[in-house]
Amino acid sequence: MTTTATPQAQKTRRTFRMTCSVGCTIQASPDRVWSLLTDAAGFPRWNTTVTRIGGTIALGQKLRIEVPAAPGRTFQPKVTAFEPVERMVWSDGAAPMFKGVRTFTVAPAKGGGTAFAMHEEFTGVMLPMIAGSLPDFGPIFETYAADLKREAERSA
Numbered sequence: 001m002t003t004t005a006t007p008q009a010q011k012t013r014r015t016f017r018m019t020c021s022v023g024c025t026i027q028a029s030p031d032r033v034w035s036l037l038t039d040a041a042g043f044p045r046w047n048t049t050v051t052r053i054g055g056t057i058a059l060g061q062k063l064r065i066e067v068p069a070a071p072g073r074t075f076q077p078k079v080t081a082f083e084p085v086e087r088m089v090w091s092d093g094a095a096p097m098f099k100g101v102r103t104f105t106v107a108p109a110k111g112g113g114t115a116f117a118m119h120e121e122f123t124g125v126m127l128p129m130i131a132g133s134l135p136d137f138g139p140i141f142e143t144y145a146a147d148l149k150r151e152a153e154r155s156a
Contacts, residue, residue: 007145009138020137028152046151098124
């Protein structure tokens, strides 16, 4: 995923696989970006794509996420990978029926700051039947990355 100053989402869609990715360079330290990404209680303060996150963002923990794009629905991904200040993965659903896997990465950027990327992959035999009911993740991912960038740089 290429990072840009203004986050631009990239999407792909096939019969049983759909992805959305976004990346940007943030003029703040990887530690600062990571601290925002892993503070569940603070998320709604800076991230307009999240109404609430319940739980602790840590390996093996299940989260309860409410988002404006799906009012009244609570998503419950599990943190399936957690490599501090590098990579985190949230997984929901079960293969082969329907599974969503969101990966967050942070790394030092060339010239300073942080390269941030977020990638989500949906797979499963149910995807063709429910794809039409899923929101357009492109604008949501772009807003998520822009919100993160703005907050990290504001506090840097």
